[in-house]
Amino acid sequence: MQLARFKPLVFLISIVAFTSLGVNAAVIPEDRADVMYHSYSGGGVTIDGPSVLVRKGFKEKFSVSANYYVDNVSSASIDVQLSASEYKEERTETSVGFDFLNNKSLLSVALSRSDENDYEAQSFHFNVSQDFFGDLSTLSLGYSRGSDRVFRNDDSELNETVDRHHYRFGLSQIVTKNIILSLNYEGISDEGFLNNPYRQVRFVDPVDPNNFRLEAEVYPRTRTSDAVALGSMIYLPYRAALKFKARYYTDDWGIDANTFEIGYKHPIGELFVAEAHYRYYDQTAAEFYSDLFPRADFQDFKARDKELSTFGSHSLGVSLGYSMQIKAVKYLQKLSVTFSYDHLQFDYEDFRDATVSQASPDIAAGAEPFYSFDANVIRFYISLFY
Amino acid sequence: MLCLSKLTLLAVLAACSACSSIEPWVKPYERDRLADPIMQFDAAPVSAAYMHHVYQAREGARGAEGGTGGGCGCN
Numbered sequence: 001m002q003l004a005r006f007k008p009l010v011f012l013i014s015i016v017a018f019t020s021l022g023v024n025a026a027v028i029p030e031d032r033a034d035v036m037y038h039s040y041s042g043g044g045v046t047i048d049g050p051s052v053l054v055r056k057g058f059k060e061k062f063s064v065s066a067n068y069y070v071d072n073v074s075s076a077s078i079d080v081q082l083s084a085s086e087y088k089e090e091r092t093e094t095s096v097g098f099d100f101l102n103n104k105s106l107l108s109v110a111l112s113r114s115d116e117n118d119y120e121a122q123s124f125h126f127n128v129s130q131d132f133f134g135d136l137s138t139l140s141l142g143y144s145r146g147s148d149r150v151f152r153n154d155d156s157e158l159n160e161t162v163d164r165h166h167y168r169f170g171l172s173q174i175v176t177k178n179i180i181l182s183l184n185y186e187g188i189s190d191e192g193f194l195n196n197p198y199r200q201v202r203f204v205d206p207v208d209p210n211n212f213r214l215e216a217e218v219y220p221r222t223r224t225s226d227a228v229a230l231g232s233m234i235y236l237p238y239r240a241a242l243k244f245k246a247r248y249y250t251d252d253w254g255i256d257a258n259t260f261e262i263g264y265k266h267p268i269g270e271l272f273v274a275e276a277h278y279r280y281y282d283q284t285a286a287e288f289y290s291d292l293f294p295r296a297d298f299q300d301f302k303a304r305d306k307e308l309s310t311f312g313s314h315s316l317g318v319s320l321g322y323s324m325q326i327k328a329v330k331y332l333q334k335l336s337v338t339f340s341y342d343h344l345q346f347d348y349e350d351f352r353d354a355t356v357s358q359a360s361p362d363i364a365a366g367a368e369p370f371y372s373f374d375a376n377v378i379r380f381y382i383s384l385f386y
Numbered sequence: 387m388l389c390l391s392k393l394t395l396l397a398v399l400a401a402c403s404a405c406s407s408i409e410p411w412v413k414p415y416e417r418d419r420l421a422d423p424i425m426q427f428d429a430a431p432v433s434a435a436y437m438h439h440v441y442q443a444r445e446g447a448r449g450a451e452g453g454t455g456g457g458c459g460c461n
Contacts, residue, residue, distance in 0.1 A: 034432045040440055051432045067432070134410025166449070177416040180425065186449030227449035233427060235419040243427065249447035257447035265424045273424060283446050307446050321429070338430065342437070346444065377440055379433050 025138050025172070026106035026129040028063045028099060031056050033384045042344065042375020044076040049090075051381075063099040065110075068092070078306070078371060081355050083200050083214055091116045097125075104131040118151040118197075127168070135174075142168035152197040160193030178235040188225045195219035201304040202354060203293040204365060210358050211365035215296055217303050219288070225251035229259075240266045243277070255308065257283035273321045275340075282312040291352050292366045306371065309351040317342035317377075334385040342377040 032055050039048040049070035057063040069092070076086040097110035106129040114121040127142035146164035169185040200214040229247040236242060243263035250256050263277035286308040288301035319340035326332040348371045356368040412420075419425065428434030438451040 034430060036430075036432045036436065038436050051436060053432045069432075134412075135414070136410045136412060168450075174412050174417070174420060177412050178419055180420060182427070184450040188449050225447075225449060227447065229450040231427060233425050235422065235425060239422070239424070241422075241424045247447070247450055249449065251446075253446075255446040257445065259447065267424060279441075281441070281445060281447075286446070307444060313445070338433070340433065342440075344440075377437070379436060381430060381433055383430060 025135070026101065026104050026131040028057050028060060028101045028106070029055055029065075031063075031386050033386070034381055036379060036381035039378040040375060041377075043346075043373035044078065044081065045375075046074045047071050061101050063101075065095075065097040065099075067095040067097075069094075078353065078355065078373075079199060082202075082358065084198065089117060091119075104135070105129065118153050119148065121146060121148040123147070123164070129170075137174070138170075138172040140168070140170035140172075142166070142170075144168075148192070150193050150197060155197070158197055160197075162190060162192035162194065164191075165189045180233045182229075182231040184227075184229040184231070186227050188223075188227075190223045192221060194221065194223055195303065196305065199303075199305055201290070201293055201302045202365070203296050203298060205296075209361055212292060212354070212357070213296070215302075217305070218301050219303060220253065220301055223251060223253055225249065225255075240264065249283075253308070254285070254287035255283055257281065271322055271324060273323070275317075275319045275321075277315075277317050279315040279317075280312070281315075283310065285310040285350060289350075291350055291354075304351075306348055306351040310349040311346060311351065312349075313344060313346045315342055315344045319379075332384060332386050336383045336385075338379070338381055338383070340377075340379040344375040344377065345372070346374070347372045 032053075034051070034053045036051040037048070038051060040046070049072045051067065051069040053065065053067045055063060055065040071091040072088075073091065074086070074088045080086060091114060093112060093114040095110055095112040097108065100107045106127075108125070108127040108129075110125040112121075112123045112125070123144055123146035125142065125144045127140060129138055129140040131138050144164070144166035146162075146166075148162040148164070150158070150160040150162065152158040165188070167187045170183065172180065172182045175181050195217050197216075199217050201217045202212045202214050204211065205213040227247060227249045229245060231243070231245040234242040234244075241264070243261070243265070245259070245261040247259040248257070249259070259279065259281045261277065261279040263275060265273060265275045267273050286303055288299065289303045289305070289308045290298075291304060291309070293299070293302060317340060319338060321336055321338040323334060323336040325334055351371050352366065352368040353371045354365070354368060357363045357365045423429060442448055442451070
């Protein structure tokens with residue numbers, strides 16, 4: 001965990017990797033095995049590792065799946081540069097899932113566990129999907145419960161907990177023979193130790209050579225959020241597809257966010273599929289966020305996490321996939337190989353690069369340039385269908 | 387007032403009647419395009435999960451990222 005990030009990632013990986021927990025048609029997911037190498041590099045942080053997913057169905061009614069995921073983190077992020085030293089750590093996540101199809105209803109459960117040297121997370125997921133209206137509509141309801149334990153490597157006294165509850169609703173609708181629409185809602189409620197035990201806020205200190213000093217951040221112990229997403233897939237007059245997605249997010253910390261995404265998929269011949277996509281994101285800051293507080297203990301809750309600041313980001317990505325049928329091996333049907341590259345750009349509007357004034361006493365705290373960084377993300381994966 | 391209530395009741399009954407007459411307008415044999423793999427919102431679960439992970443770790447927003455697909459009639 002340390003200063004790299006502090007999020008309940010175990011929820012996300014599990015929910016999405018086990019696609020039957022999303023809003024899908026109530027069908028047993030296809031048998032497949034995926035092996036992926038992932039890499040993120042940007043803002044002084046490098047994260048890479050494997051992800052392996054295996055899924056197998058039985059009697060067209062049952063399906064089991066297992067996922068193993070690793071993040072190898074090496075971080076010298078802007079936060080680390082300000083108040084700590086570069087570190088390396090590893091996070092592993094394991095998940096198992098089970099699906100049961102009964103007529104047009106799909107019941108899915110999954111268990112996940114994530115381990116780091118200073119953070120443990122366990123979660124349980126339940127989802128039910130039902131096809132109706134001639135299979136044009138799919139309704140999905142889901143619930144997840146998570147229990148986290150938070151530690152600090154250099155403070156054996158710190159032993160905190162977080163409880164998480166997720167409530168999901170989804171509706172997928174075939175509109176025409178070329179268009180699918182989807183509507184998703186997710187409400188999340190967290191309670192416990194929600195701030196990062198390592199991260200610090202800064203406050204003005206005219207006596208200090210840097211004009212500022214640091215103190216521990218303090219977050220509220222509860223957080224409730226709502227997110228609504230509308231998506232569509234459109235089959236074009238020729239064999240290609242357009243993807244749209246828009247999401248609105250709001251929470252009781254004062255963060256409002258918008259996400260827009262557009263993608264285009266285009267087959268090349270019989271064996272290749274190319275894809276390009278663009279994603280825009282912006283958000284407002286949390287009410288208790290400040291880049292530079294006027295003095296120490298200025299208010300009860302205080303944060304200087306750039307993920308809670310006002311910022312916008314742009315992402316542009318491309319991918320190329322190759323698929324081939326396998327006839328020579330009895331139990332295998334298809335093999336696909338996919339390479340994806342994404343470039344991300346983050347521009348902060350009220351988070352300054354404090355290392356500038358730290359390095360140059362001529363520049364006063366609060367007068368540094370706003371921070372920005374870009375990142376490159378690579379995914380390379382092989383999928384076997386059997 | 388009573389007249390208004392009756393009118394409302396009639397309107398509701400008419401709406402229900404109209405709804406019940408709506409039938410699935412895309413027949414199973416017309417869904418070949420929807421069943422095409424290029425129409426999947428997220429083709430590979432591990433890949434989509436990872437990208438959501440990348441974004442969620444760097445953004446304040448969370449939720450409603452779940453994979454979505456269509457009632458593709460592939461039952």
